[in-house]
Amino acid sequence: MQKVLSIALAALLGAFVAAGVYGMLVRNDVRNDAVVAPFYITTMTHMEGDFIDDKNEAVFNKHVEDIRRAMNLFDEYGAKLTIESGESFAMANINWDVNFLKEVVERGHGIGTHADFGYSRDGKNLMTTAEMTAEYKELKSIIDGLAGAKNNVGTSGG
Numbered sequence: 001m002q003k004v005l006s007i008a009l010a011a012l013l014g015a016f017v018a019a020g021v022y023g024m025l026v027r028n029d030v031r032n033d034a035v036v037a038p039f040y041i042t043t044m045t046h047m048e049g050d051f052i053d054d055k056n057e058a059v060f061n062k063h064v065e066d067i068r069r070a071m072n073l074f075d076e077y078g079a080k081l082t083i084e085s086g087e088s089f090a091m092a093n094i095n096w097d098v099n100f101l102k103e104v105v106e107r108g109h110g111i112g113t114h115a116d117f118g119y120s121r122d123g124k125n126l127m128t129t130a131e132m133t134a135e136y137k138e139l140k141s142i143i144d145g146l147a148g149a150k151n152n153v154g155t156s157g158g
Contacts (some may be wrong), residue, residue: 014156024143025110025127027049047063047083047084047089048086048088048114051088051089052088053088053089053092054087054088054089054092056094057092057095057096060089060092060096061096064100067081067083067104071107071109074109075107080108080110080158081104081109082111082128083101083109083112084111084112084154085101085111085113085114087139089143090143094142099146099147101143101146101147102146109152111143111147111151111152111153111154112140112143112152112153112154112155113133113136113143113152113154113155114155115139117136118131118132140152140155
């Protein structure tokens with residue numbers, strides 16, 4: 001599985017780099033006065049809310065190992081990775097005394113808050129806007145405490 005993940009990420013990055021170079025070459029062939037600009041691709045790795053990292057240290061350590069491998073690969077290509085943490089992954093940083101989110105930032109990658117909201121914790125009732133806002137603020141506060149509010153810049157989810 002690890003080898004497959006590394007190969008898949010390398011192939012994806014290779015395709016993006018090739019597409020960016022091709023795009024710049026084509027654009028310059030068409031217009032000689034065109035400005036060469038960087039080709040940006042974004043990727044976010046979502047550490048979902050239903051993960052069990054906060055309850056199982058081995059699962060957390062495996063996720064950390066996989067993300068470190070991905071960061072190494074992204075570093076090799078000068079690319080940036082954004083890790084969006086749900087509650088389980090954020091709490092695992094505290095429970096297992098490994099501030100991995102801070103490590104991600106220190107290595108020059110990004111972090112964000114994964115907004116995996118909409119239903120009550122039992123999954124049976126839709127949350128109100130006020131409940132979703134409160135839950136988001138609570139999770140964002142945990143992640144801000146781990147890596148700093150100025151570094152917690154993204155959010156998405158569903």
